[in-house]
Amino acid sequence: MKMASFKEIISTLPRRKGWKDSNNDLFLYQGFWCSSFFIEGVMSAQQNFQSQPSDIVICTAPKTGTTWLKSLTFAIVTRTTFDDSTSPLLTNLSHDCVPFLEVDLAQSSTNRDPKNPLLATHVPYSSLPKSIIDSSCKIVYICRNPKDAFVSLYHFIARRLVFKDMKPLALEEAFELYCQGVSSYGPYWDHVLGFWKASLDRPDKILFLKYEEMMEDTVVYCCIR
DSSP states (O other): OOHHHHHHHHHTSOEEOOSSOGGGOEEEETTEEEEHHHHHHHHHHHHHOOOOTTOEEEEEOTTSSHHHHHHHHHHHHTTTTOOTTTOGGGTSOHHHHSOBHHHHSSSOSOSSOTTOOEEEEOOOGGGSOHHHHHSSOEEEEEEOOHHHHHHHHHHHHHHHHHTTTOOOOOHHHHHHHHHTTOSTTOOHHHHHHHHHHHHHHOTTTEEEEEHHHHHHTHHHHHHOO
């Protein structure tokens, strides 16, 4: 399926006002809301991405500890490759060290560092590429108190809009949309429950973490696995 046909499919999906502006509406695809750009990436990844048994997929809803989890897993996986003075995390964001499925790997799964098994995504469990669900690769998921996730998401979007001289949605309006499930990769609870239920069925494949528990004992989680 070509990208043009992706756009045609997206144009037929249910559509709601986004949190930013009319040019960034959210569309309902396979039960979750997302911008057209990322939906195209998800569609392409579902068709093209081929998971490897050695892959470790970092899965998160937005603003639930993604950056932290990427940093932790990258540091753990590469601890025999780099030391405290040579780690790429000293000069790069964790997002630069871990490719994003919907963007960096949407067209092909071959453009990867063979020494780095990590990749990340915000895609709900039920919409992951079939090769990820069916393969023996590992998934690490983190959830966070939805109140904190909402506040973090709201301020993240508001800060970005300030630089564009745009006014974000009122906090109350954004909160109402969030509660309705209309947020990037939402509904939030559906996102969490999808991975939670999958982790119960496949505990050998999916490690389900809680942001608040990790914050209570960071030393333990910095050293696990």
